[in-house]
Amino acid sequence: xxxxxxxxxxxxxxxxxxxxxxxxxxxxxxxxxxxxxxxxxxxxxxxxxxxxxxxxxxxxxxxxxxxxxxxxxxxxxxxxxxxxxxxxxxxxxxxxxxxxxxxxxxxxxxxxxxxxxxxxxxxxxxxxxxxxxxxxxxxxxxxxxxxxxxxxxxxxxxxxxxxxxxxxxxxxxxxxxxxxxxxxxxxxxxxxxxxxxxxxxxxxxxxxxxxxxxxxxxxxxxxxxxxxxxxxx
Amino acid sequence: xxxxxxxxxxxxxxxxxxxxxxxxxxxxxxxxxxxxxxxxxxxxxxxxxxxxxxxxxxxxxxxxxxxxxxxxxxxxxxxxxxxxxxxxxxxxxxxxxxxxxxxxxxxxxxxxxxxxxxxxxxx
Numbered sequence: 256x257x258x259x260x261x262x263x264x265x266x267x268x269x270x271x272x273x274x275x276x277x278x279x280x281x282x283x284x285x286x287x288x289x290x291x292x293x294x295x296x297x298x299x300x301x302x303x304x305x306x307x308x309x310x311x312x313x314x315x316x317x318x319x320x321x322x323x324x325x326x327x328x329x330x331x332x333x334x335x336x337x338x339x340x341x342x343x344x345x346x347x348x349x350x351x352x353x354x355x356x357x358x359x360x361x362x363x364x365x366x367x368x369x370x371x372x373x374x375x376x377x378x379x380x381x382x383x384x385x386x387x388x389x390x391x392x393x394x395x396x397x398x399x400x401x402x403x404x405x406x407x408x409x410x411x412x413x414x415x416x417x418x419x420x421x422x423x424x425x426x427x428x429x430x431x432x433x434x435x436x437x438x439x440x441x442x443x444x445x446x447x448x449x450x451x452x453x454x455x456x457x458x459x460x461x462x463x464x465x466x467x468x469x470x471x472x473x474x475x476x477x478x479x480x481x482x483x484x485x486x487x488x
Numbered sequence: 489x490x491x492x493x494x495x496x497x498x499x500x501x502x503x504x505x506x507x508x509x510x511x512x513x514x515x516x517x518x519x520x521x522x523x524x525x526x527x528x529x530x531x532x533x534x535x536x537x538x539x540x541x542x543x544x545x546x547x548x549x550x551x552x553x554x555x556x557x558x559x560x561x562x563x564x565x566x567x568x569x570x571x572x573x574x575x576x577x578x579x580x581x582x583x584x585x586x587x588x589x590x591x592x593x594x595x596x597x598x599x600x601x602x603x604x605x606x607x608x609x610x611x
Contacts, residue, residue, distance in 0.1 A: 294590070307597075314594040316586050328587045332594065428583055 257289060257359045260339040264291045264355070265329030266311070267322050268346035272300040278348050279309040285352040292332055293346070294325040322410070323433040327426035330414070334423040341422075342413045350411040354453045358413035366418045366446035367438075369404065370411030370453035384470040388477040392435060395481060400442035404450050408434040411453060418446060431480040439484040495534030503527045526563070530556075 264282055268275050279291055293306035297319035307313045314328055326343060333341040340359055344350045354370055361368045392407045408431070414422060418441060427436045442448055506523045509515040533539055533556055540552030549555045 292594075312594060312598065314590040316590045318586060320583055320586060324583055324587070328590055331587060331591060335591070428579075 257286060257340065257356055260359060260362075261337065262286075262289045262340045262342065262355075262359065263329075263333045263336070263338040264289055264352075265326065265333070265341055265343045266291065266293045266306075266346050267296055267325035267329065267343070268293050268298065268302050268306065269296040269319065269325075270298045270300045270302060271346040272298070272302045272305045274348050275302055275306045275311075275346055276309040278344070278346055279306055279311045281348075282344065282352045283310055286355055289355075290338075292329055294329050296320060296322070296325040321428050321430070321433075323426055323428040326433050327422065327428070330419050330422035330426060333419045338419065339416055340413060341419050343410060345410045349455050351454060351456060354411075354451065355413070357451055357453075358411075361449050361451060362413055362415045364447065365449040366415050367441055367448045368413045369406065369409050369448065369450040370413075371404070371406035371409055371450040372453065372455045383467060384474040388470075388474040391474075392477055392481060395485075396435070396438050396442070399439055399485075400448045402448055402450070404438070404448070406450065407438055409450075410434065421446075429480075430476060432484075435477065435480050436484040436487075439481075492535055492537070495537075496531065499527060499531035499534050503531065 264286070266275070266278065266282075271278075275293060279293065282289070282291055291311040293303070293311040293313050295303040295306070295313060295315040297316050303313050303315045312332075314332060316325065316328065320328075329343065330341060340362060342355055342358060344352065350370065358368045358370060389406070389408065393405050396407045397404045410433075421441070421444070422437070425440065427433065429436075438448065503524070506515070506520055506527065510517065510520040537553050537556070540555050542552075544550070544552045544555040547555065549558070
């Protein structure tokens with residue numbers, strides 16, 4: 256329970272056996288009485304077993320579906336088990352669960368709340384084509400959603416029952432679909448979106464990808480995904 | 489004359505392959521019928537390549553053979569697009585199945601854990 260609401264934390268995880276126990280443990284420590292669902296996206300290591308041992312509920316996909324596939328499964332679980340609020344958190348420990356009550360508070364007047372990295376708190380920053388992509392996405396999505404959005408690819412989100420219902424039946428599996436396309440879809444259907452500044456931490460395990468070529472590809476893909484999302488029904 | 493023989497034999501070989509695949513139920517009828525229909529049109533054309541020369545001339549194409557080549561490529565492109573579409577639909581179906589499976593497994597695990605707890609508190 257967070258603020259009297261039945262809350263489910265959804266953590267999509269792919270081969271995160273190194274950090275998943277700490278992430279699950281921290282969430283359960285900070286937010287007692289909250290259920291944690293780890294969606295194992297076809298891991299080849301012991302992610303599912305480690306997560307279960309740490310006290311999470313586990314749904315294990317038979318093969319890798321990508322973040323989008325894992326997330327729809329999480330929202331389906333939330334819908335089937337009647338949760339009021341579903342919050343997604345990354346498995347690498349970048350998202351601080353202490354912000355969760357703040358996100359849930361804002362769900363009073365909003366349907367989807369995003370924990371945003373560049374909105375004041377913390378010192379997370381990026382440069383080059385990756386930054387241009389983020390600026391472009393922010394500018395366009397802020398217009399579509401009629402609210403200021405600075406971190407549209409954040410995987411730290413809280414959804415109320417209405418959005419859970421929608422995501423359970425509709426959630427794109429393709430690249431960036433889980434972040435960019437869901438925002439366009441949600442905003443277009445008249446749901447209210449808000450962002451909250453959150454500080455982002457260093458990854459507990461794993462390394463981020465940094466190369467100029469990859470950043471350019473990212474920019475191109477972001478542009479393609481956004482254009483497609485805008486012309487889709 | 490040689491060309492006619494080569495193309496005609498290729499056509500018949502393909503026809504035999506399709507029929508055999510259908511007979512062994514290795515090919516769904518909806519696809520098999522499509523290829524049979526194509527072969528029924530293509531085999532006579534391979535035997536009499538000048539058959540379409542008049543049509544080609546009215547369209548401004550140099551010869552019937554070029555026209556057949558062009559139409560063949562267009563047809564193959566359409567088939568590829570159709571297959572991509574079918575694969576997309578299949579991927580969506582298997583995705584849903586994978587999610588269902590994961591949900592059911594989670595359900596069973598939760599039940600089992602609850603039952604184990606009951607047994608351990610009873611005992």
